[in-house]
Structure formats: C-alpha cells, structure tokens
Amino acid sequence: MAAACIFCKIVKGDIPSFKLFESEKVFAFLDINPLSRGHALVIPKFHGAKLTDIPDDQLSEILPVVKKLVKATGAENYNVLQNNGRIAHQEVDHVHFHMIPKPNAEEGLSIGWPQQKTDMDKLKELFAEIKSKM
Template identity: 70%
Template sequence: MSATACIFCKIVKGEIPCFKLFESTKVLAFLDIQPLSRGHAMVIPKTHGAKLHEIPDDELAELLPVAAKLARAVGSADYNILQNNGRLAHQEVDHVHVHFIPKPSAEEGLIVGWPATKADMDGLKGLAEEVKGKL
C-alpha cells in the first residue's frame, strides 16, 4: 500500500480526523476507533512503512516512550503493548503502529492465549547462534 492510500498517513496529514493524544515531529498517538477497552490508543511513526524494519531507528525510539506516557496518563495498572507485522501476524493496517490497550478486567482489553510447546534446547542454541551471527 502506498503512503497516499494509507489511512494512518491520511490521519498524520490531517485529511482524516482523529482523537489526538500526543504529537511530536516523528510520532502521533490517537484513540483507536474500535477500542478493546477504554483508553485503547495507537502510537504511529509519521513515516510510512508497513513493517517495523522499514521505519528509521530515530522514529522507532519514540514509540515505546509515548506508549509509556499513555499508560501513566490513563492510569491503568495492567495493559498490553502490541505491535504486529504482516497479515499472518494479525496486522490489519499496513503502517507500523503500536497498540496501547488497557486491561481493566478479564473481560475487557486484549484476550490472548499462547499455545505452549516443549522447548528443543539444541534447536534453540542453534537458532541463537544463527541470529547472533546476522546482527
């Protein structure tokens, strides 16, 4: 998706209204219009990129500090920070975004389940070496 067709880029440019919570030269935070709980917000870089590795590091560096500011401002003791990359990973908008989702109760907020698997320690060791060699 091009930046001209991107809904988040249109929000950044002011072409689509939002409930703005925070703005800097690199980042914008606004309330999600399909919230999972009260205070569910999005934090986005102003540069268009579909996936995390496509965004300049200096913009990425602001995403989590802004999410932390939202957590303090909303006052939720429990919350999720979520960032998806690609359709298989449940990304719906092709522009990097971080969800701040307050979790006030078991029924509200993000509902997740992790399919547990037994770790293959030799496989993990090999994977760790492989990844470290590429960093």
C-alpha cells in the same frame, strides 16, 4: 507518507482523529474500535508497513509516548502490541503500536500462548544462528 494510507491521512489531518499526542516523528490517537477504555495507537509519522521498514531514528519516541499514555489513562495493567503482516493480525499497512488497558479479565486484549516443547540441541543451533546475525 503514502497517499492511500489511512494512518498517513490521519497524520495529515485529512481524516479526523482523537489526537492525544503529536511531535515531529510521532502521532498518537484513540483507537476507534477499542478493546477497552483508553485503547490508543502510537505511530511513527514515517510510512512503512512493517517495523523493519522504519528507520531507527523514527522509532526513538514510540515507547516514551506509550508510557505517557499509560500514565494518562491510569492503566495499571496493559498490553503494548505491534503486529507485522496479515497472519500476525496486522490490518493497516502502517506501523502502529497499540496501548491496550486491561482493566479486567473480559476487557482489553485476550491472547493464547501456544508454547512449544523445546529441544535444547535445536535451541542451541538457533541461538548460534541468530546471534551470528545480530
């Protein structure tokens, strides 16, 4: 845990939260600046700024807890969002997954999807490069 991290302080109980779930590895709570009713955060207790900073074994419960939240909120349409880095819209430097119900066009997450034209030869090169590192 990082002493100055707001999410670490929430996990420790130093800052109050609307805790929805807690286990040895995971903590889930309502977002205090929600995009919609039921917007919640699921975080690993292990402190790390980006997804690549978190050991795999500390991530094993994340998606099952997200699923529990979806069922508990009754969300039929929802987004699961995890941002890494400032230009990718990360505000708190502790890995967190948003579960954001999307009840209608106005509430919840609104995103753009700026698709790019694909050059198949370049895509094949990229595929080979990435696959060789997996």
